[in-house]
Amino acid sequence: MNFGSLGFRVLVPLMLAGLVSAQNITSIVTSVRDPVSLNGATGIAISGDFAYVTAEYDDGITILNIADPGNPTLVGNIADPQLNGAAGIAISGDHAFVSSYFAGLTVIDIADPSNPTITSSLYNSTLLNGAFDVKVVGDYAYVSATYSHCFAVVDISDVSALRIEGWIQDQTVLTWVKGMEVVGDYAYLAAHESDRLAVINITDPRNPAVAGFVQSHLLEGAEDVVVVGNFAYVSAKRWGSTPGITVVNIADPSNLTIESAIFDSDLFCGIAGISVAGSHVYTASSCNQITVVDITTPTSPSIYSNITGYSDHRKIAIAGDLAFVTAGEDDGLAVVSINNPSNLSIASFYSDFANGFLESPEFIAVSGDYAYITGEAGSLAVFDISNPTSPRLHGVVRDAEKLDGAEGLAIAGNYAYVAANDYDGLVAVDISNPSNPTIAGFLQDDDQFDGATDVAIAGHYAFVTSYDEDRVTVVDISDPSNLTVVSFLKDNSLDGAEQIVIVGDYAYVSAYREDSLTVINIADPRNLTIAGTIKDDRLDGVRGLQIVGDYAFMACYREHGMASINIADPSNMSIAHFLRDDDHLDDARQLQVLGNYAYVSTNDHDGLAVVDISDPFNLTVVEFTESLRYFQGSRGIAIVGGHALIVAHDTDMLTVVSILTTTTTTTMVTVTATTETATTETATTETATTETATTETVMTLTTTSTKTTTETRTATWQTATATATTSATTVAAESLDISHAVQFGGWAPQACAAIFAFLNLCL
Structure with a gap:
């Protein structure tokens, strides 16, 4: 059975000179954050008709109107790295004082509860490390700092200029x-x-x-x-x-x-x-x-x-005949009636899950004008991205049971198929009405889907990876309301099966624990067979996977790097290049490819790395952006035209990054490269003409080799466009306005590479 080409092969001209302009490649356009920050709800303060709740894991506070205790409503929210590990909170006048484990003491202006803003902050690693509780009396804030074993007195007479007045350590x-x-x-x-x-x-x-x-x-x-x-x-x-x-x-x-x-x-x-x-x-x-x-x-x-009450109660505050109790694991606030202390009753519970829409986002998939985002806490959110610079929440479906641990997803027709890790199952969500997605069917099996991580669709079959069962399971989805298992393949090479990509008659699976890439022949979905496997220590903790022509590009989480693998012959795959970069690819998680670049999310450094893959034998980081605000716990990436959409797991955020196109001159050159086995190969172009490649095209590298004392590698880059021009479109954009942004490359080193490539100079 041939499912057909799921991604047409397009050949792009080899571009070395002028590949990257003097501008940065990426720039942040906008971001959307879940307005409810109650993940790890900890501290609580009551003032008038408002409850102020800190969230340890969301690094923020959420303000609720509690005038009607039976129906608290969201008023405002703020989340910021200056509230990293938010714990205690005290209210004085128009200001909230928040003690945070990793950020000291922060003052927030709450004069307008719907728009809280940070006034100032004070951090001292010696005296305020692990700031836990805060009390305010007059012109002083008193702070207990757990890790510093310290009691500090802070002068707050000028809220814009806090200073430590005295302390005991x-x-x-x-x-x-x-x-x-x-x-x-x-x-x-x-x-x-x-x-x-x-x-x-x-x-x-x-x-x-x-x-x-x-x-x-x-x-x-x-x-x-x-x-x-x-x-x-x-x-x-x-x-x-x-x-x-x-x-x-x-x-x-x-x-x-x-x-x-x-x-x-x-x-x-x-x-x-x-x-x-x-x-x-x-x-x-x-x-x-x-x-x-x-x-x-x-x-x-x-x-x-x-x-x-609820799970993991942390703090309790009393106002009148009501007690307000935070629930850390249930990410919410319980309102308890204490009018009769001998007979307590729950008046209401306001939770992050029930009222938010980006609950620990994991993966993102795009179909038409919509982006679909899975939330590990049990949700699937739909965003209208018809204007990518202004995404709007369109709909959300929540199910704490069936979507528990929602990770990978795939879109086919009017349905989104979600692999639910903790539910150990596959869930079909009807998205025919994007504003009201509903669960249409589900299939749960502790054996077949134990630790389900990802799903890919081919024809009327879904292929689901199981992290804990080392298998790929085939599900008939012809009737989404009645999903049925057709077959499965279990193999040691699939230990920790993480991500799956289907191209033609092959499924490519990354295995986190086995440090491998396995190719499965799926021509007959009822009889899966392994076509080939490559296992290598450099693929340690491999996760993200993209197939581009004859190459697989993989994000290697534990090796802090990225690999390009020649998959032209699935039975004899080889690593073309492995790039380790502890500074810019630390805990590399997911990646997407557009043209000559791979965009890689990095979990530990909370960043986005841009890797030049124009030569799969010489991967190069050309730009890196680190931002706690936008990329904390960055996970899934999707590319739409000139934009990359990235979800941040730890901050419940969707960020849109511009990867706008500019036209630059293309130079066709002959390159001599050194492979990792020290065998010299010669790369030449098939044609001397340049053609037009758009950012929508998919890049393919065709390789032939002649083995003598050296190997000759012929790299041919073409395009699928009908009209040849004298220029090629390459990725570039405005500079990124973030203090921690670091740019590598620019025109000079790229030009030098083109001119002196025969000397094997590295970018």
């Missing part, structure tokens, strides 16, 4: 300090690793001093603290023993004494946040419990009631 008393409370002239701090409650005299902000502390096994894993009168109530996780609340008499700060304690391994499991209202203490624990403790008699606290 003590690795014995304040070891891994976490939650705190400020009352009068004292700050009370829970020291997680030193099992202490410490009291700091803050009468003189320039010279805070330890007034006293108490250490006890009853304070093991101290997490948070609230103060009521002469008593401090400390939540203690007590790793390896029963967690609970310890009551400390603080009447004399220099002589703290433990008054009582109450423990419960079920209700206080992973206890974290603690708050107080009247004669009751309310606790939030990571094992989904919200518990009320009666403290009418501090020497004899008792459990009053509890309710099971």
Whole structure:
């Protein structure tokens, strides 16, 4: 069975001189970010009709209108690298003060809650590393810094110019300090690793001093603290023993004494946040419990009631007869009615998943005027990209079960087919109405699809890779509502099967754990056979894969590089070139090819690398852009005309990058290149005429070789366009306005390469 050519072969002229203009190749046009940043919801502050929630993993805060507690609504959001690891939050007037694990203290102007903006930030790697909690009193913000074992006093009288006024850094008393409370002239701090409650005299902000502390096994894993009168109530996780609340008499700060304690391994499991209202203490624990403790008699606290809430409760704030509880793993905020403390009830739950649309995006596919993006948390979003410079959300389908771990996808007709990694299945989504995508069918099998990673379509068959089952499974999709397994191929060469690309009668599969590329003959979908495999340590952790003519280009995650593989003979494949670049291809993840360039997403360096592939035997990085703002955890890439669309997993963002075309003169040259086996090959062009290649064309390299003492490589580049001209279109664009952008190349080294190629000079 021949499925036909799924990507026509187009030959492009070999362009060395003038290949890259003096301009950069890429420039950011726009970006779309999920407006709900509640991934790893942690801190919570209430002010008027608004709840302000920090998100540790989204590096931001989300502002919700809670005037109707039963129906919180999104008002505003801000996410920024200056909020990296956002944790604690305090409100004072028109400003929110946010403590972030990796960014110190940041001031956000919230005068207009629908448009919060950063006013200033303060970071000190010695004193504010691991900034966890923040309290504001008057002109001072008090910050506990976990990793610095530090308590810092910050002058905020001028919110645009923060400065540290005083501090105490003590690795014995304040070891891994976490939650705190400020009352009068004292700050009370829970020291997680030193099992202490410490009291700091803050009468003189320039010279805070330890007034006293108490250490006890009853304070093991101290997490948070609230103060009521002469008593401090400390939540203690007590790793390896029963967690609970310890009551400390603080009447004399220099002589703290433990008054009582109450423990419960079920209700206080992973206890974290603690708050107080009247004669009751309310606790939030990571094992989904919200518990009320009666403290009418501090020497004899008792459990009053509890309710099971959501996953990984972190902080709790009380306003009136409502408790607001963050849920880190469920990425949301629970509103709990405490009008009757003996009978708690959930009023509402506002979650990132239910209200967002780019939930940990993984892959992107384009069909017509629409881009389809899978969300690892369980979603498929549809964007209208008829104007690529202004993408608009068109529709979204969410299913926390069937789309759990959604990764690879393929579009065929009116359906999007999604490989769901955690669901271990294939899901067919009806996209005939892009504004209302719906699940039409699904197929789940822990064996066939265990760790499903990608899917490719040929005819009425879907080919699904299984990471954990080392196989490719063929599914009949002729009836999307009734998907059926036709056959499968399981082989060690497919260990960690990652990505699949189909061209003609062959499926090409990258295998992350096997460090290999395997070619499968799919002419008969019911009888798959392996046509060839290449395994090499340089392909360590291979993920992204693109086929261009006789070459496969692969992103090698663990080898921090990119490989070009000659696949002209699937039974005898060879590596044409491997490019390792720890600085610019670190954790290379996905790639797309346009013309003479491969665009590679890099996970660790949060960037986009541009690699010149005009000579597959000499891959060269010509540009790299690193940006936490746009590319943090960059994943899938799709190319539409003169634009690359890139999704960022960690920031729930879609970014559009311009790769506009300009016309430059093409020079046809003869090149002598050295291969990795030190065998010299001679590349010549088949024709002396130049032709027109558009950015839409796919590049193909045809190779012939004659083996003597050297090998002669003849590289022929042509075009599929009907009209020959004296110029060729190559990729170039305006400069990228990002401080961390680094450009390589330019006209000079490219021209030198053309002139002196016979000397084997490297770009």
